[in-house]
Amino acid sequence: MSIGIIFGETDSFRFKVALTNPKTARRRDYVKVWHDPEGWVLCQIVKITRSNEKFSEESVFENEVVESPGDKVVAHVEVIGSRDELGNLRLPMMPFSPGDKVFKADVQLIRKVLGLNDNGLYIGMLDGYNIPVYLDPNHIVQKHCSILAKTGSGKSYTAGVILEELLETGIPLLVIDPHGEYASLKFPTTDRKIERYNIKPKGFSSEVTVYSLPTSNNPDADKILRLDGENLSASDIVKLIPDNLTSTQLGILYEAVNRLKKERGQYNLEDIITEVANTQSNVRWSVLAKLEQINESGLFSGRPTPMHALFRDNHASVIDMKGTSPELQQVVTALVCERLFEYRKKNIVPPGMLVIEEAHNFCPERGFSRAVSSDVIRNIASEGRKFGLGLMVISQRPARIDKNVLSQCNTQIILRVTNPNDIQAITKGLEGITGNLVDDIKSLPTGVAVLSSSNIEFPIVVRIRPRRTRHGGESVRVVKYKSKKGAKKEGGGFFSKLFGTK
Ligand SMILES: Nc1ncnc2c1ncn2[C@@H]1O[C@H](COP(=O)(O)OP(=O)(O)O)[C@@H](O)[C@H]1O
Ligand SMILES: [Mg+2]
Structure with missing residues (x-):
C-alpha cells in the first residue's frame, strides 16, 4: 500500500509527497520509490507540513471563513539512494516523476542502503x-x-x-x-525494563579497577594511583602547588629543573628537591616546603602504578x-x-x-x-x-x-x-x-x-539502549519532594529541605 503520490517539481535530492492518510507517515520515516534502472530507492521524510487554502494567509485575512474542509498534508522527502552492484551508494540519475507512488521502506532496504552492520x-x-x-x-x-x-x-x-x-x-x-x-x-x-532490548543486567566487577588519587579520600576506589614523577617540567610542578609562587621562587624552580634536564636527562621529584636544596638563595626554603608538600601527597612514589597494570587486555x-x-x-x-x-x-x-x-x-x-x-x-x-x-x-x-x-x-x-x-x-x-x-x-x-x-x-x-550496568551519573536530588499534603505538614524552609536538616 502506498502512503502517497509525488507531486510538483522534483529533483535528484528531494521531492514532495501528497499523503493519502496523514496517520501513516511520521517525520524521519524511511520510504522507498521504484526507479528504473536502479530499483527501489531509499528516501527519508524530513518534514511534514499541513496547509489549507481556506485558511491561507490571504483568505484568513480577506474572507471570513466559515467552513473548515480537510487539510493538505505534505511530506517533504530527501533521497538517500540505492546500492549499485559494487555496493556503492548512488543517487538516481534522473529525478522521480510526479505521480510516482511512495511506499514505506522495508527493513532489508534500510539496512542495506544505510550500511548498518549486523554485529559489533x-x-x-x-529510532x-x-x-x-x-x-x-x-x-x-x-x-x-x-x-x-x-x-x-x-x-x-x-x-x-x-x-x-x-x-x-x-x-x-x-x-x-x-x-x-x-x-x-x-x-x-x-x-528490569532492559529485557525489552534483549539484554541482561551485568556487572564488570572483575574487569574494572577504580583508581583514585592519594589526595582524595574516595570510598569507591579499589587502588590508589601513583605516578613515577619522572621528568616533571617546572610548569607541571607549578600546577601541583595550590598557591602562586613569587617570581624569585619560580626562578629557583625553573633553574633547578633546567639544570637537571641538561645534566642528567632523566630525573624525578626527589632529584628536583635535592637540586633546589643545593642552591644558595634563602628563598629555597619556601620552595622546598612546597615541593615537600607534593612529595608527601604520595602522588609520586618510588612504587608507581605500572602502566601495564593500568592498560591491559580484558580490563x-x-x-x-x-x-x-x-x-x-x-x-x-x-x-x-x-x-x-x-x-x-x-x-x-x-x-x-x-x-x-x-x-x-x-x-x-x-x-x-x-x-x-x-x-x-x-x-x-x-x-x-x-x-x-x-x-x-x-x-x-x-x-x-x-x-x-x-x-x-x-x-x-x-x-x-x-x-x-x-x-x-x-x-x-x-x-x-x-x-x-x-x-x-x-x-x-x-x-x-x-x-x-x-x-x-x-x-x-x-x-x-539501556545500560546493563548501573549508571553512575545520576544527578543528586537536592530538594526532596513530598506529596502536597506532606509538604504542607512538613513546613520547613527551602534551606532545611536543601540540606536535609529537618
Ligand atoms: N539511553 C538512555 N536510556 C534511559 N535513560 C537514559 C538514557 N540516557 C540518559 N538517560 C537518563 O538521563 C540521565 C542523564 O544522563 P547522563 O548520561 O548522566 O547525562 P549527561 O552525561 O549528558 O549529563 C541519566 O541519569 C538517565 O536517567
Ligand atoms: Mg555526564
Whole structure:
C-alpha cells in the first residue's frame, strides 16, 4: 500500500509527497520509490507540513471563513539512494516523476542502503524501527569517537553503553573520570525494563579497577594511583602547588629543573628537591616546603602504578578524580596519557582506547583556556590511530574543545544540543547534515542520538539502549519532594529541605 503520490517539481535530492492518510507517515520515516534502472530507492521524510487554502494567509485575512474542509498534508522527502552492484551508494540519475507512488521502506532496504552492520557493538535501535544499531569496534577504536550533548541528555550514559560493549571485546580501556561516574560499571543495573532490548543486567566487577588519587579520600576506589614523577617540567610542578609562587621562587624552580634536564636527562621529584636544596638563595626554603608538600601527597612514589597494570587486555582502569582540583586533574591526565602514548608507541602495552570525560577541560580550544594535557591529547587524536591508540572524547561544550581533536573523530554521537555555538562546532565536522537534522538535534529526547560515522552512509537517529550496568551519573536530588499534603505538614524552609536538616 502506498502512503502517497509525488507531486510538483522534483529533483535528484528531494521531492514532495501528497499523503493519502496523514496517520501513516511520521517525520524521519524511511520510504522507498521504484526507479528504473536502479530499483527501489531509499528516501527519508524530513518534514511534514499541513496547509489549507481556506485558511491561507490571504483568505484568513480577506474572507471570513466559515467552513473548515480537510487539510493538505505534505511530506517533504530527501533521497538517500540505492546500492549499485559494487555496493556503492548512488543517487538516481534522473529525478522521480510526479505521480510516482511512495511506499514505506522495508527493513532489508534500510539496512542495506544505510550500511548498518549486523554485529559489533550494540548501542541501541534505529529510532522508530525495530532495527538494532551496531558500531564496528575497530572503527570506533582506531578512528576515534566523540559523544557531544548538553548536560543531562545522556552523554555519560551512552559512553557507559559503549564501554560495556568494549569490555566484552576485551580491549584495554583507560577512562579519565573527573566526576566519578564510571565506577558503577562494576555493578549490574537493577532496571528490569532492559529485557525489552534483549539484554541482561551485568556487572564488570572483575574487569574494572577504580583508581583514585592519594589526595582524595574516595570510598569507591579499589587502588590508589601513583605516578613515577619522572621528568616533571617546572610548569607541571607549578600546577601541583595550590598557591602562586613569587617570581624569585619560580626562578629557583625553573633553574633547578633546567639544570637537571641538561645534566642528567632523566630525573624525578626527589632529584628536583635535592637540586633546589643545593642552591644558595634563602628563598629555597619556601620552595622546598612546597615541593615537600607534593612529595608527601604520595602522588609520586618510588612504587608507581605500572602502566601495564593500568592498560591491559580484558580490563578497564577508571581514574576517578572526583573532588580533585581541575589543575591537578589536568596534570595527572597529562602525565598518564603521555606515558600511555609513549608505551603504546614502543609496543609495551597493547592497542586500546583512552576515554576522556569533560574533554573541554583537558583539551580546550585555544583562546578559551589552557590545559597541560592539551598537547598529548591533540597528539593522540592526530597520531593515535597509527599506533593503535583510540580516543573517545565526551563533552557538553563542543565549541570549547580543541577543533583539531574533534575533527579527528570519525564517529560522532550527538545527543540534544541547544547552544548555537555548540551546534555550529558540531555541524562543521558532520557530513550529510541537513538543516532538518540540525532542528532535530535541538529537540532530541534524552537518550536519543544522531549518529554520524564515516562508515554509515547517512547520519541516523538512534535510541540508545539501556545500560546493563548501573549508571553512575545520576544527578543528586537536592530538594526532596513530598506529596502536597506532606509538604504542607512538613513546613520547613527551602534551606532545611536543601540540606536535609529537618
Ligand atoms: N539511553 C538512555 N536510556 C534511559 N535513560 C537514559 C538514557 N540516557 C540518559 N538517560 C537518563 O538521563 C540521565 C542523564 O544522563 P547522563 O548520561 O548522566 O547525562 P549527561 O552525561 O549528558 O549529563 C541519566 O541519569 C538517565 O536517567
Ligand atoms: Mg555526564
